[in-house]
Amino acid sequence: MQSNATLEYDYSIVKLYMWTAVIFGIVGMTIGVLIASQLAFPSLNYLLGEYGTFSRLRPLHTNVVIYGFTVSGIFATFYYVGQRVLKVSLAESKFLQALTKLQFGLYLIAATGLVISLGMGITASKEYAQMEWPLDALIVVIWVIWGIVMFGLIGLRREKTLYISMWYYIATFLGVAMLYLFNNAEVPTIFFSGGLGAWYHSVSMYAGTNDALVQWWWGHNAVAFVFTVPIIAMIYYYLPKESGQAVYSYKLSLLSFWGLMFIYLWAGSHHLLWSTVPDWMQTMGSVFSVVLILPSWGSAINMLLTMKGEWNQLTENPLIKFMVLASTFYMLSTLEGPIQAVKSVNAIAHFTDWIPGHVHDGVLGWVAFMIMSGIMHMSPRVFKREIYSKSLLESQFWIQTIGVVLYFTSMWIAGITQGMMWRAVDEYGNLVYSFIDTVSVLHPYYTIRAVGGLLYLTGVFMFAFNVFKTATAGRRLEQEPRYRSPMA
Amino acid sequence: MFHWLEKNPFFFAVGVFVVIAYAGVIEILPNFAEKARPVKGLKPYTVLQLAGKEVYKKDNCIACHSQLIRPFKSETDRYGHYSLSGEYAYDRPFLWGSKRTGPDLHRVGNYRTPDWHANHMWNPKSVVPDSIMPAYKHQFTNVADLETAYAEAVTVKKVFGTPYGPDIAPGKAAYEKELKTKILPEALKIAKRMKRDDLVKMVEAGKVPEVVALVAYLEKLK
Numbered sequence: 195m196q197s198n199a200t201l202e203y204d205y206s207i208v209k210l211y212m213w214t215a216v217i218f219g220i221v222g223m224t225i226g227v228l229i230a231s232q233l234a235f236p237s238l239n240y241l242l243g244e245y246g247t248f249s250r251l252r253p254l255h256t257n258v259v260i261y262g263f264t265v266s267g268i269f270a271t272f273y274y275v276g277q278r279v280l281k282v283s284l285a286e287s288k289f290l291q292a293l294t295k296l297q298f299g300l301y302l303i304a305a306t307g308l309v310i311s312l313g314m315g316i317t318a319s320k321e322y323a324q325m326e327w328p329l330d331a332l333i334v335v336i337w338v339i340w341g342i343v344m345f346g347l348i349g350l351r352r353e354k355t356l357y358i359s360m361w362y363y364i365a366t367f368l369g370v371a372m373l374y375l376f377n378n379a380e381v382p383t384i385f386f387s388g389g390l391g392a393w394y395h396s397v398s399m400y401a402g403t404n405d406a407l408v409q410w411w412w413g414h415n416a417v418a419f420v421f422t423v424p425i426i427a428m429i430y431y432y433l434p435k436e437s438g439q440a441v442y443s444y445k446l447s448l449l450s451f452w453g454l455m456f457i458y459l460w461a462g463s464h465h466l467l468w469s470t471v472p473d474w475m476q477t478m479g480s481v482f483s484v485v486l487i488l489p490s491w492g493s494a495i496n497m498l499l500t501m502k503g504e505w506n507q508l509t510e511n512p513l514i515k516f517m518v519l520a521s522t523f524y525m526l527s528t529l530e531g532p533i534q535a536v537k538s539v540n541a542i543a544h545f546t547d548w549i550p551g552h553v554h555d556g557v558l559g560w561v562a563f564m565i566m567s568g569i570m571h572m573s574p575r576v577f578k579r580e581i582y583s584k585s586l587l588e589s590q591f592w593i594q595t596i597g598v599v600l601y602f603t604s605m606w607i608a609g610i611t612q613g614m615m616w617r618a619v620d621e622y623g624n625l626v627y628s629f630i631d632t633v634s635v636l637h638p639y640y641t642i643r644a645v646g647g648l649l650y651l652t653g654v655f656m657f658a659f660n661v662f663k664t665a666t667a668g669r670r671l672e673q674e675p676r677y678r679s680p681m682a
Numbered sequence: 683m684f685h686w687l688e689k690n691p692f693f694f695a696v697g698v699f700v701v702i703a704y705a706g707v708i709e710i711l712p713n714f715a716e717k718a719r720p721v722k723g724l725k726p727y728t729v730l731q732l733a734g735k736e737v738y739k740k741d742n743c744i745a746c747h748s749q750l751i752r753p754f755k756s757e758t759d760r761y762g763h764y765s766l767s768g769e770y771a772y773d774r775p776f777l778w779g780s781k782r783t784g785p786d787l788h789r790v791g792n793y794r795t796p797d798w799h800a801n802h803m804w805n806p807k808s809v810v811p812d813s814i815m816p817a818y819k820h821q822f823t824n825v826a827d828l829e830t831a832y833a834e835a836v837t838v839k840k841v842f843g844t845p846y847g848p849d850i851a852p853g854k855a856a857y858e859k860e861l862k863t864k865i866l867p868e869a870l871k872i873a874k875r876m877k878r879d880d881l882v883k884m885v886e887a888g889k890v891p892e893v894v895a896l897v898a899y900l901e902k903l904k
């Protein structure tokens with residue numbers, strides 16, 4: 195990574211997506227704290243009438259944090275990292291530049307449509323694919339535009355070898371495209387019924403068990419290509435950049451990349467263990483899930499070893515703290531996931547709170563930490579100002595870390611407690627607990643989770659304030675910082 | 683090793699695509715060759731039940747309830763026979779869920795009654811004092827979208843060959859006829875079993891409350 199002093203990069207689109215990431219982060223996680231509190235204190239279900247129940251808000255939470263916060267983060271970092279590692283500025287092609295603006299406009303429309311339709315209860319009801327067909331079509335257009343810009347930039351590039359991050363962005367583009375098209379295949383009812391009923395309504399192309407298979411082939415790989423692959427793209431750029439260290443091993447990067455690509459897609463059926471899906475597929479899902487530890491830890495260890503000999507930076511630079519902890523949380527959730535994918539463990543874990551526990555040590559500790567550190571690293575460079583407050587960043591780190599730990603430890607205990615109670619039998623083989631017993635027992639854990647979530651959300655507000663102040667009131671920088679981000 | 687690939691984005695992308703598509707070809711496609719076969723005697727959902735399924739989707743019961751009984755004694759003791767693939771043959775989309783904040787519902791029609799549901803949807807704590815489920819009072823006044831449910835029945839019949847009779851046909855006239863002869867009478871029966879006069883009155887006036895459709899759907903889950 196040489197200095198980029200000669201080229202003037204165009205960051206206008208980067209800034210737009212940075213702001214949407216911040217805003218959707220706040221909205222999505224505020225809803226997260228609300229639904230977490232509703233499980234502990236059900237009377238909170240009635241704040242917004244029909245629109246405020248846990249069940250209506252839950253998909254709003256998942257969709258806003260995934261398609262709002264995370265996808266904004268992916269686009270923001272791609273437009274920044276892409277220009278820099280390919281050594282080409284968006285300003286060099288008016289066409290590509292215009293496309294990015296068009297994409298942003300469509301993205302805002304899709305996001306608004308998503309929030310309104312889910313709020314009204316218009317949903318295809320498949321997890322992480324709730325949008326009805328008109329929005330699905332819009333998403334396809336947005337994605338295609340992204341592909342054109344990505345390969346357009348690649349076509350214009352000055353640096354011939356694609357940097358590691360680019361591999362992962364290309365894979366994100368292709369993986370989501372393929373899976374999204376298959377999973378959202380649906381038949382709009384208005385065209386076949388002689389114009390009856392709601393125009394946006396559709397039925398799935400697949401039925402029952404087949405539908406489940408396609409859905410979790412997608413669902414699992416939404417995790418792969420939204421929560422993992424592009425996030426690895428980020429850490430491969432920002433950690434070496436921020437620390438001034440070269441990536442530890444290029445060979446290990448190659449091995450983990452191709453390993454991850456090959457193995458990930460097989461593992462989807464671990465969401466359907468003990469279901470009516472054919473047994474051999476379930477076993478394949480289990481086995482490949484366990485093998486998945488190798489490429490996952492490969493990337494994570496590669497990142498940690500990148501810090502070799504420079505561990506003192508961990509105490510000096512809060513951004514390094516965020517990123518090192520992120521790769522550690524990545525290791526945690528990619529160890530936990532395969533454990534849950536073992537059939538005998540899944541028999542207890544599935545359907546319980548251990549699953550949201552697993553989800554959130556990944557998304558809070560890994561995904562959101564990386565997106566926030568990426569944005570923080572970019573801020574001084576795109577706004578040409580010093581980061582507003584180092585101590586704020588430092589406190590954010592500790593508050594959020596405590597938040598994540600409270601979240602996943604309470605859910606581990608809750609999940610395993612519940613899983614064991616569901617199956618507990620007395621000496622004659624009769625069930626010991628009625629279902630409601632297994633709900634009441636969770637109250638303390640739900641409360642702890644809500645507190646953890648609130649701490650994390652507090653950190654998000656501190657982060658948003660810090661970015662905002664950096665953009666408007668940070669000390670101006672003469673020169674672009676080379677490695678470590680300057681902070682006051 | 684692969685240094686050539688990293689300089690040739692086109693072949694790189696093709697390589698990635700092949701590697702990720704491979705698993706789908708081997709693992710997912712074979713099951714599609716074998717079309718979902720209904721278990722013997724399985725009837726497609728009536729239009730009223732389809733409308734109820736839409737309410738189930740709209741208020742997103744799937745956030746907390748599964749419809750998949752796994753083959754363990756602890757589950758079959760609690761919920762009934764374990765689920766069979768053929769029972770889902772008409773489920774588009776499938777509604778298995780991934781989280782049991784509340785109990786499984788795949789056979790709830792076996793052990794709850796319409797009037798129990800009426801009390802429960804109005805105020806869960808009245809029948810299960812410790813329940814953390816929200817009350818869904820708006821379902822008692824919102825009117826179910828029967829026309830869209832009918833459109834769905836027509837679509838699955840035409841596109842996927844779901845075995846509905848000749849009465850399920852495109853167009854407004856066919857819908858109006860079905861509404862009068864089948865849907866409303868079926869709804870009235872359910873409403874009466876729910877033992878609430880306001881619901882019966884609404885159905886008699888030709889408007890089916892969401893909760894009546896929902897209960898028709900829950901009754902079908904056996």
Ligand code: HEM
Binds near residue numbers: 227252650783
């Ligand atoms: C303040 C932070 C957050 C809180 C308090 C929170 C809370 C929650 C709660 C209460 C649920 C429902 C769990 C259940 O049904 O039992 C949930 C689900 C979920 N959340 Fe969050 N969340 C937060 C942040 C995030 C972030 C940042 C992401 C992703 C980037 C995320 C992704 C998800 C996903 C994917 C699910 C569905 C999990 C599943 O189906 O098992 N959450 N969250």
Ligand code: HEM
Binds near residue numbers: 461486540552
């Ligand atoms: C080696 C890597 C991983 C494996 C093998 C794995 C495995 C699993 C398993 C077995 C489940 C539970 C399925 C169930 O019983 O319902 C699950 C759920 C989930 N995991 Fe992972 N996991 C891995 C990494 C991750 C990471 C890094 C993230 C996010 C950052 C993540 C996000 C999720 C989500 C969102 C779900 C919930 C799906 C739902 O029910 O809605 N996983 N994973």
